[in-house]
Amino acid sequence: MADKKQLRIGLVGTGLMGRAHANGYNRIHNFFPALQYEPKLVAVCSRNEEKVKAFAAQWNFESYETDWKALVAREDIDAVDICTPNDSHFEIALACAAAGKMILCEKPLARTLEEGQQMVDAIQKAGVKTTVWYNYRRIPAVTVAKNIIDSGKLGKIYHYRANFLQDWTISEDLPQGGEGLWRMDVGAAGSGVTGDLLAHCIDTAMWLNGGITDVSAMTETFVKQRMHQLTGKVEPVGIDDACLFHCHFENGSLGLFESTRYARGHKALYTFEVNGADASLKWDLHDMNRLEYFDHRDESQTRGWRSIHITDGDHPYIKNWWIPGCGIGWEHSFVHQVADFLKSLEDGSKCSPTFEEALQTQKVCAAVIDSANSKSWKDTHVDGKYVW
Ligand SMILES: NC(=O)c1ccc[n+]([C@@H]2O[C@H](COP(=O)([O-])OP(=O)(O)OC[C@H]3O[C@@H](n4cnc5c(N)ncnc54)[C@H](O)[C@@H]3O)[C@@H](O)[C@H]2O)c1
Numbered sequence: 001m002a003d004k005k006q007l008r009i010g011l012v013g014t015g016l017m018g019r020a021h022a023n024g025y026n027r028i029h030n031f032f033p034a035l036q037y038e039p040k041l042v043a044v045c046s047r048n049e050e051k052v053k054a055f056a057a058q059w060n061f062e063s064y065e066t067d068w069k070a071l072v073a074r075e076d077i078d079a080v081d082i083c084t085p086n087d088s089h090f091e092i093a094l095a096c097a098a099a100g101k102m103i104l105c106e107k108p109l110a111r112t113l114e115e116g117q118q119m120v121d122a123i124q125k126a127g128v129k130t131t132v133w134y135n136y137r138r139i140p141a142v143t144v145a146k147n148i149i150d151s152g153k154l155g156k157i158y159h160y161r162a163n164f165l166q167d168w169t170i171s172e173d174l175p176q177g178g179e180g181l182w183r184m185d186v187g188a189a190g191s192g193v194t195g196d197l198l199a200h201c202i203d204t205a206m207w208l209n210g211g212i213t214d215v216s217a218m219t220e221t222f223v224k225q226r227m228h229q230l231t232g233k234v235e236p237v238g239i240d241d242a243c244l245f246h247c248h249f250e251n252g253s254l255g256l257f258e259s260t261r262y263a264r265g266h267k268a269l270y271t272f273e274v275n276g277a278d279a280s281l282k283w284d285l286h287d288m289n290r291l292e293y294f295d296h297r298d299e300s301q302t303r304g305w306r307s308i309h310i311t312d313g314d315h316p317y318i319k320n321w322w323i324p325g326c327g328i329g330w331e332h333s334f335v336h337q338v339a340d341f342l343k344s345l346e347d348g349s350k351c352s353p354t355f356e357e358a359l360q361t362q363k364v365c366a367a368v369i370d371s372a373n374s375k376s377w378k379d380t381h382v383d384g385k386y387v388w
Contacts (some may be wrong), residue, residue: 013083018110022059024334111190132358138336154276165195165266178229186238
């Protein structure tokens, strides 16, 4: 449509998330044609010129940069999308705020609570619009779970439990640090599975079930030292390979969370279950178009877990895709976040989670690490002001 308004995007980082986001922007024209705004892919940035040039051509960016500072300085860019490892979110976001750019930042917001707080201060001072890519909220079955919980159908909620299990770091020969393995280096990542995987679980949990007040956690680093790719030396490993924590929610329910990269056989098994007095629901990333629902009020002879295929036209986001019964995938959650961001420009709403909301998750992650290190319960310092 010729009369569309444009959101001029500059994207930094061309790895897994660079591709997932670039795909998201590219799908909008075809699948969300009613939006008043459309993304214009002005520039992409990565440090290797040959690779970033190829990426720009492959994903329809008009130009490229090899220094993110040059990208942030460009006047033909409205919004910067930060798809780099965790140790650069802080610096890039602060520069964007100073330049008055909107920011779409990958999760976790930052490596530490202190960095996250400064990022929030900076964007509030600058008055720029933000969103953080906790994309699981925008998987239609997860959004339906939110709608069911908000409707009160579950009754009083007693339990929330979530897992995020992987198995890719079991080999003791796997190095740490550098391109592709920055997640293994605590300096680059900030933490291990807590910030990488549990942050997703915590964001979803607080979105669905409200604030977490206090936590008791244990972490383990199974392989204590690994060769560092950047120094070539064997160095201590500072990340948590596994983390288990339990917690109280503000609504009085109890939470139980587990994440590890040592669960042989599991590649990305994200599951959650919520138990209320009247009904329960559960979801599994490996079967992401389904939501399992049990309602105790059903007639007793046919009562049981229902497996709802979340692919009908009146399910969230689905009408923009194919026909009822035909599922969508993980990548669509990123398309949905782009669509919601563009919609929020149209109607002046926020695109949750904002930096402020993602800081709440950062606070819980910080309390989890603090609790594990001190072997004691820790308050999350969440102030109860949930505005999801
Ligand atoms: N939302 C999700 O489901 C999800 C999934 C994976 C990763 N993430 C997050 O996305 C971010 C990126 O993760 P990834 O898996 O895409 O990592 P990746 O290693 O696949 O890609 C990172 C990219 O950033 C580039 N890069 C690093 N430093 C740079 C710099 N200073 N300037 C320009 N480019 C730079 C690298 O060259 C690479 O292209 C992380 O914060 C991670 O936690 C989120």
